[in-house]
Amino acid sequence: MSGAPTSPSLPPLREVIARHDLGAKKTLGQHFLLDLNLTRKIARVAGVEPGDRALEIGPGPGGLTRALLEAGAETVAVERDARCLAALAELEAAYPGRLRVIEGDGLAVDERALLRPGPAKIVANLPYNISTELLVKWLRANHESAPLWSVMTLMFQKEVADRILAAPGSKTYGRLSVIAQAASRPARAFDLPARAFTPPPKVDSSVLVFSPTPARLDFLTTLERVTHAAFAQRRKMLRSSLKALLGEALEAALEDAGVEPTARAENVTVEQFIKLAEICERMRQILRVRSPAQ
Template sequence: MSLPPLREVIAEHGLAARKGLGQHFLLDLNLTAKIARLTEAGPGDVVLEVGPGPGGLTRALLDTGADVVAIERDRRIPPILAQMAEAYEGRLSWAEADALAADETALLPRTPAVIASNLPYNISTELLVKWLTVRPRWWSRCVLMFQREVGERILAEPGSKTYGRLSVLAQAASVPRLGFYLPARAFTPPPKVDSAVLVFDDKPLPPYLPALERVTQAAFSQRRKMVRSSLKPVFGPRLEEALEAADVIETARAEAIPVAAYEKLSAWLTASEM
């Protein structure tokens, strides 16, 4: 069974992009194939996709030979997915659900899975943090699209204006790298900003991750303050001891502290509370 061009699918189903769902459709099959290749998925693998829309990336993921599980809130989409499932001999399944609330392991036939998604921009950061902090970890790689600015924040180095809490969490809980950038004109309708496709490889989830969330929240919510002030509510009277253990000077500000130092602070805090 051959599938119609994506623009015909959009027209047939009246699939105008909805701003409230953060929809911007990627219809260039060369670009969707490029994203799919970054997953390195193949026959026997499982890929989770959030927000498949008209199915451009979904087709590319299925073309790898992998089984695909989609999560979609838009009730206009399931008939499109049903047509694709038939064309790909049942290797596509889906759930109508809110990805932020979904229990992905209940939807996946086996784990670990790969996550691949042109993420809805309005929930992209929340979804990433959810997946980075989930225990036990059920994914081995994520290939995700963000607004370019968000992608640059995730990959930022200490001392840069874009370095922040998201940078530290992503780099402590995974191995992120840039896949490629996409101009706004690649989408229908075009967003106001360019996009970035990032790859996140799994690494052992640090036991101090809950503490890291607390430490970075305190540090970056008052990033103009020195850490002797911003981290005082978290470490209390033992702050000086913790800073010394992590080789952090008390006059440093949040954006100057490297990821490794945040990890040391968080490990120290975890050990001190045991």
């Protein structure tokens, strides 16, 4: 196809919000992005093209949804707030057969059941209160089964984005940094000031783009357990924090991963954590073979 379908004439988003009484709810982590130039920029950064399939969680009144549809994507939008459904239904009518709106909780929805076979592009201005849970859910999805997504373009609070991208040795480096960087290739696209949103949040936001890793990480859930233990008390040395997980094999595992026993989690690289998780998973598999089900 040579370009996106012609966009229908739609009322301004502020008019839609007023007409449907869609004041943002703090309990749902809602901060609406109404500037269509910015939502179009997000769609461009996501690489959305005609014929793509997109998944959006938390569309609200549909600002980003409009940009995805304008770019030509067939879009599935999952919205928990029933107040927004009428406004989104107007978009469904304006783009016949191109938008499917599902009322539901993004954390509970089965994305694979909503999308046709093959990976889709996930593009979302995530509700702040569930943003990291959704990210980890989608990272797992690409490593536990066939790929769910080909690229994710997601908006977070800037401080959360900083944690996702943090390097070892920094104050913001932690469990989320390791999991995100092990299971994907995250990069910052651009930042947005709080004033860009309605109502303005107390912090700025960042748009991050996540590319898939070249290979599947079959033991991602084990990596989650290792990082949870390591960072639960981040000032502890790993020989103490990982003792419960690795037991008598701890010293050998640390040596194999190239980690000093006196090291603390904040100074261990993503690659070293992956190696520790791989060793832990191998031990778990050996124990399973030695202890068959009764």
